[in-house]
Each structure stands twice: as C-alpha cells, then as structure tokens.
Amino acid sequence: MTPDESQPEYLIDALATRHRSATLTYAQSRDNKIAGPGGQMLPLSCPESMRMTHWMRYMHDAILVGVGTVSADDPQLNTRHLPLTSDKQRSPRPVVLDTLLVTSTGCRLLLNYRTSAGRQPLFYHSKDAPDDRREALSAAGAEMVAMPLLNGHISMHAVLDDLDQRGYHSVMIEGGAKIIASCLAAPNLLDRIIVTVSPSIVGQGIEVEDISCNGAYERSRSDLALGVDTISFYKPI
C-alpha cells in the first residue's frame, strides 16, 4: 500500500542518495531549542512540517535516535501522519544508540514491535553494557549489536557502516541534542541537514548549534515555508 499523494518534489531532490547516505533532521524553535527545560518534548512542528518529517521518514531505510530521546519522548518513529501507510514496512527501521542499555523494556518502540504495529528496533550498545540489560532488551524484542567505544561514545561512522552492510543505506538521524552534536563533530558523516524552524521562542530548554554558523555546511537551496514553519536545507561545503 502506498500513500495516496505523491512524494514532495523538493524532498526527492533533497534526499537523492548515493551509497551510505545520512540525513540529520530535527525541529527547533527560533532560539535554537529542540526541547523544553529538563528535556520536556515540545510540539515545535506545525501540521504541515510534521507531515514533511513523516515523508522524510518514509523515504529513508532507517531512523536513528539516542537513548536520551527514547527516555524523554518514548517515540514511535513511524509514518502514521501519512495517509494509507498501514503497511508497517513503509516506516523506516528504528535504530537506538544506547551505550549502557538503559532503555525501558516497556518503551513504545519495543511495544509496537511486540504487537506487530512496528518494525524491530535495532540497539547499538557498548560491549561493556550489563549482560542482564542485554538479555532483558533482547527478550523484549530488540535486536542487539555490540560496538567498541570511541572517546566514550559509539562511533557514528561505525554505526552507519554497519547499517549499510545490513542493507539500510539511507539513515535519517532525528536527535537528540548529544547525537546532533556528535554528528556535527564527525567529519564527512552527513550528506545533508534539514531543519524545521518553528516561529516560537522557547527560552529555557535544550539548545542545539545554529547550523548557519557552522563553517562546514552551507545552504543547499532556499528556505521553504511550510505552514507557519520554515524549512532550511544544508549540505557539506
């Protein structure tokens, strides 16, 4: 089953992939916040840009978040805002970076998989993660992949390489703040960055870097107005 509307042309162009392609994308306020105080999830995207985000999910093989995002938001990472996508395979494979395997076995990603409402989540973790956590998450439905750590973190390049070898060539990276910072710090990792900028001012909250001030990326096309939001597209220089 496919959505009853065609994929937006600007996304087909913006997501044109080569081998092993990574898109970093998230929603932020005008003052660069992606969440409220204490990591509280914020409804930043307007309905039109949220729909675009779900189109992006639909157009990638896998979707990656950090464990901080799973703990704070309990996300589903599916394409439910698109019409007629009851075929769960139309959603990208969920991927979680969880160094010490602290994810709750009751999280929605695992619950959806156990109830046949979502794809099996893939968890990347440290080889030193506790055995009992690995066993618990595995029993709850997660597929587990142990990785060596680089400066205390799982290497983003190693994860994308591993996903590529598993057949997940295009990966949409949604956050959160630490994952975004790691991606921006890793040379030659990202093929593109697509940021939804809401007109809201959040004040206190979790902040991300202003990409337009990052010397490694430049605008790849002019901004797009979607509802009340602005979508900004960047590519590596």
Ligand SMILES: NC(=O)C1=CN([C@@H]2O[C@H](COP(=O)(O)OP(=O)(O)OC[C@H]3O[C@@H](n4cnc5c(N)ncnc54)[C@H](O)[C@@H]3O)[C@@H](O)[C@H]2O)C=CC1
């Ligand atoms: N507005 C938006 O579009 C989005 C907002 N968020 C927000 O972000 C917040 C969560 O962000 P964070 O707490 O920073 O957690 P996070 O989601 O960035 O996860 C960070 C954790 O991932 C693990 N990790 C493994 N390898 C890593 C690597 N190479 N680099 C970084 N982390 C690695 C570590 O355990 C680390 O503590 C939540 O409040 C959530 O609401 C998350 C996604 C999108």
Ligand SMILES: Nc1nc(O)c(N)c(N[C@@H]2O[C@H](COP(=O)(O)O)[C@@H](O)[C@H]2O)n1
């Ligand atoms: N595009 C976008 N706009 C917002 O306003 C958001 N708060 C987010 N958050 C991201 O989406 C995840 C939730 O996904 P589900 O709705 O549960 O499928 C959340 O964890 C963030 O990654 N994104």
